[in-house]
Amino acid sequence: MRILHVIQRYLPAIGGAELYMEALSKRLAADGHDVTVLTTDALDFELFWKPTARRILEPASTIDGVRVLRFPVRHLPLPALSYSALRRLLWTLARMSATPSSWLHWLARFTPWTPALSRWLATTDEEFDLVAGMTITFEPLIAAAQQFAYRNRKPFVIYPLTHLGAGPKPGQDAVSQFYTMRHQVELVVNSSYLFAINRDEASYYQRCGLPADRIAVVGPGIDLTQLQGGDGARLRQRYGLSGPIVGMLSTMAYDKGATHLVEAVRTLWQRGVNVHLILAGTILEQFRRYWDRLPAPDRNRVVLLGTIDHQTKLDLLDAIDILALPSRTDSFGIVFLEAWTYTKPVIGAQAWGIRTVVDHGQDGLLTPFGDVQALAEAIQTLIENPQLRCQMGEAGRRKVLHQYTWDHNYPLIRDVYRALVYQGNLTR
Incomplete structure (x- = not known):
């Protein structure tokens, strides 16, 4: 399989999502699949709103058999203020039913702003059998990857890693509402398949309209060695x-x-x-x-x-x-x-x-x-x-x-990938 994974950061940047994507990608590569990861040049998480944070300077590399392409994060004027202001504006507009989703996606593309990554997806002639995106709060990357997949008639798999918060209902406290905005939920529901990281996430998106037969709960694993x-x-x-x-x-x-x-x-x-x-x-x-x-x-x-x-x-x-x-x-x-x-x-x-x-x-x-x-x-x-x-x-x-070992969880993901690519019975 020729697999394209899209995520906000990748090794040597470290975080929960980054470790999840790295473990999955290198195992697919070890199984003989061609795996490309598209990501930003952020080493520090704060680079998305702070230009002085650290970057990874190498634009292309191979890590454990995985090809990694990094694209620079750009910033609007007064980035610390503009980034947070745009996210709050998105939250406000998403709550208004009259706001078209296209407007929300247009605003979201600046948080983070990675025009070179979006341009690569829009212009590349490389072919992939399956595209997957991780972390819904970085929805401009997810949206660009999903559009690329469906433009090329390929399945799109999503790992939203949704923070559902600590409110009385999932997605209802002040922080989690920034992870469950209307345009974000639409990206998940419009995906070919969802790998939910826990049962609560699976139930949430099923209530939002994603059929149960397009959802699997597969948490991350660890390598004991x-x-x-x-x-x-x-x-x-x-x-x-x-x-x-x-x-x-x-x-x-x-x-x-x-x-x-x-x-x-x-x-x-x-x-x-x-x-x-x-x-x-x-x-x-x-x-x-x-x-x-x-x-x-x-x-x-x-x-x-x-x-x-x-x-x-x-x-x-x-x-x-x-x-x-x-x-x-x-x-x-x-x-x-x-x-x-x-x-x-x-x-x-x-x-x-x-x-x-x-x-x-x-x-x-x-x-x-x-x-x-x-x-x-x-x-x-x-x-x-x-x-x-x-x-x-x-x-x-x-x-x-x-x-929760990768020996247990990796085959579950790999087999869904194979079904999407070779059987074609799980497509959108």
Whole structure:
């Protein structure tokens, strides 16, 4: 098969979607298929609205047998303001039924603005058997890829990775409404096939009109061999840590629950609870401002690592006693799988999608997003119950082995690709 994958970033840029696409693409390539990934030149996520963020300079490369083509992100004047203003305008117009979808797509093409990528799709004479796009909040890339597929009478597969939020119904809280705008939902419903990352996402789009026989729930997987070799003792010694450790591996942002986690641990310190906190991941400006306002004694007690390499990540997974990701903007949370692989219990937010990944009380705990006291109670419960931590961690590892390895999930995706390409019975 000749496969074209389209995504907002690709290795060496790291994120949940990026890891998902990389694992899938390299396995398809290893199976002998020709795989091309179209993406932007963003290394830092913030490049989409911040011109000074880091880029990947090489426009074309081959990574693990996958051809990667990168196209530059461009910016309107005053990009930090214009990017957010356009997204809010899109949200407002999408709620007005009289607004044509074509207007929404025209506005969305600037968020992010990648004219060279769109031009390549509009003019290339390369032929592909199947096109797939990932991450619905980058809908201009999805729309360009879908148009290319249908113009060439090829199936289009979508992995929306929709953040359905923590509201009373999926897609109804303030943040998730930016992932479920009318033109975004139409892109999903008009696709040949949907790979939903969790049951909540599948149910949401089925209610929006996508037939059940064009939907499969296939979460990401992990490669157990790539997660071996963590040395927690080495990391503890490096930072002089003894006693229980809570770790977070994610982008440091409010919607990810990073500020709430720090405040929960500060609450426990005030109670006299002995606990360390390690934060690892890209630090966004909003979190940096919060961090700079913290009292110096509290800042000095938290290990803020920023972006880390793979070995440090493994050491961190081995060192921690609890993994916390109390986020309302994750559609799955691959880091939960990675923590469970190391038999560590997890704490997540009571959010749509996440509730189908973490079984509350069995392999982790779920707390209301933004509820610092509830988060502190969950951490303290696990700290004070080593046997419960062990039971939850073991339950999580069993779940990973039974449901979430790539040996299990990759064939499910590959077989749908084959059916779309060779049997033609799943086309739009």
